[in-house]
Amino acid sequence: MTARGLLANRDARLYLIGQTLSLLGDSAMWLACGIWVKTLTGSSAAAGLTFLFFSLPTLLAPLSGLLVDRVRRRPLLVAANLAGALVVAPLLLVSDSGDVWLIYTVMLLYGWLNVLVAPAQSALLSTLLPTELRPSANAALRTAQEGLRIVAPLAGAGLFTLVGGQLVVLLDMVTFLAAAACTAALSLREPKPTRTAHDLTGGAVRPTKAGRLTAFGRDLGAGFHFLLANKTLRGVTIGTAVATLVIGFSDSANYAVVDGLRQVPEFLGVLQMVQGVGAIVGGLTATWVMRRFGEIKVAAAGVAFFALGPLFMTIAFLPAALAGKVLCGIGLPWMAIAILTLFQRVSPNHLQGRVFSALEVLTSAPHIMSIGVGAALIASFDYRLVLGAEGLVLLLSGWVLFGLARAGGALAPPPDEPGPAAPQPPPQATTATVVAVKDPA
Structure with a gap:
């Protein structure tokens, strides 16, 4: 199915708009924080630490993935984007080199949100769209990401130079709120995930005290x-x-x-x-x-x-x-x-x-x-x-x-969870119909 079919789907449009805005804010904010630390301290090493603090939460990726599979993905993404707007807010208080620790703290939390949001976005997409639309959606997001890699260095550095770090923070807060609004507006209604532990063969593990850690x-x-x-x-x-x-x-x-x-x-x-x-x-x-x-x-x-x-x-x-x-x-x-x-x-x-x-x-x-x-x-x-x-x-x-x-x-989808079927409009319909949502195992 082509990009035209993707854009004809209302939920797909909202998803792509929200995530593209989020990518724009993230790209500008991440670069601006490095420049901000360099400006305040004059140290390239101190500026480089912003990347370290942003990257450290990657170690928590397995925990984030487990959380994504234990809750509904759409409310999780809404909450994560709203939390993102709150997380960057303390940067509005940065004024001198004594506040650099605040930038590092925000970048650490920012990195954790990134580690949480990425699997949630991917998991939501697999439920939100039929198999035929997912390649186009993944390609559209990747194209937007690569395009922003060209624009973001100029945007982040330029905005910081022209308007200062605080206004870049406000811009990032707006993109977080916009992404939350787009995600909340999705018509998808997810069922409550099944909270059963699965052993290595897929069977249920009896939740005894001795077996909980295992x-x-x-x-x-x-x-x-x-x-x-x-x-x-x-x-x-x-x-x-x-x-x-x-x-x-x-x-x-x-x-x-x-x-x-x-x-x-x-x-x-x-x-x-x-x-x-x-x-x-x-x-x-x-x-x-x-x-x-x-x-x-x-x-x-x-x-x-x-x-x-x-x-x-x-x-x-x-x-x-x-x-x-x-x-x-x-x-x-x-x-x-x-x-x-x-x-x-x-x-x-x-x-x-x-x-x-x-x-x-x-x-x-x-x-x-x-x-x-x-x-x-x-x-x-x-x-x-x-x-x-x-x-x-x-x-x-x-x-x-x-x-x-x-x-x-070819690898087939799991037999118990084939994924949502492609939308099939009635004979007189001109737009995509509601996407079916499968109950998670």
Whole structure:
């Protein structure tokens, strides 16, 4: 189903508007906080700590996923967005370097909200929209995210310079409130989730005192078990984790690439913008290629496209570097959108939050590690050797994913939770009808 069908669905429109506004506020706020700390303290290290505090709550992702699966997702997202508006409000009190601790505290809470909101959004989408619309919705959100990566640095830095940090905070509060209003306006009515603990085979665990801790551990790890129990999903997860284990090398090598091109450091902004344009192209085309080839093949192609990027950048030639950035830009959204759509489609409703969080942990941790490892390698070896090794590992990962696509075939939705059916209007109707909602197991 095309983007036209997506936009014809009222709930889809509200969801996309709300989440796009939230992304805009988050992007501007995150960058503005770093600049704010740098302005108050004059320390680049202190400014860099804003990213650390924002990232620390990633460790709580499994708990967030469990919470998402234990409550209704729409009220949770409304509450989280309203809480976001309250969380950033203390930043209105920041006036000098003695208030930097307040920025760090807000960024820590902001990061936790991000870890909670992301799986809730994905889980809500799987219930809100039929299978046919989810690829378009995921692609639309990814395209908006990549577009904001081009605009947000200018918007965040520009707004901070022109109007100051407090007005950026007010803007972020408004986007939180708008996202909450859009989510609250959805016509979806979710049933109360079943509060039963599931063992590793899906059966109920008797809630005795002796077994509560074991049952909680099983519940907490249910998303990881789901990803690793099925041969095809296990292969996709491992292949993706291996890819993210080296993708950060490109981030670490960026300035070395600029030096190799004999450009000033500021030229990195041009390369990043070119990659952003490629990412928008990738987001806009992802739905079409998934419809033709399936999610796993598109994920494999995305990894392969990204692999060509660092290989092209080993050539100290500007057109090759620009082409490499475009390929990286196209490949990353293809991989991310395809894998997210696949796991939304095959995961049971009562595991959606935990599966998303498990995937986030298994891919984000290797990516963060790869940035540090890449920096160490760049300090010891020629950057072209590091980028060449990255490209080869990514090609191997793409080849493994493509082999899984050929051998494993299509993965069906869980038989007890096939997902909402596509809206079927009556003969005289001109707009989409109400989406059916399945009762979670």
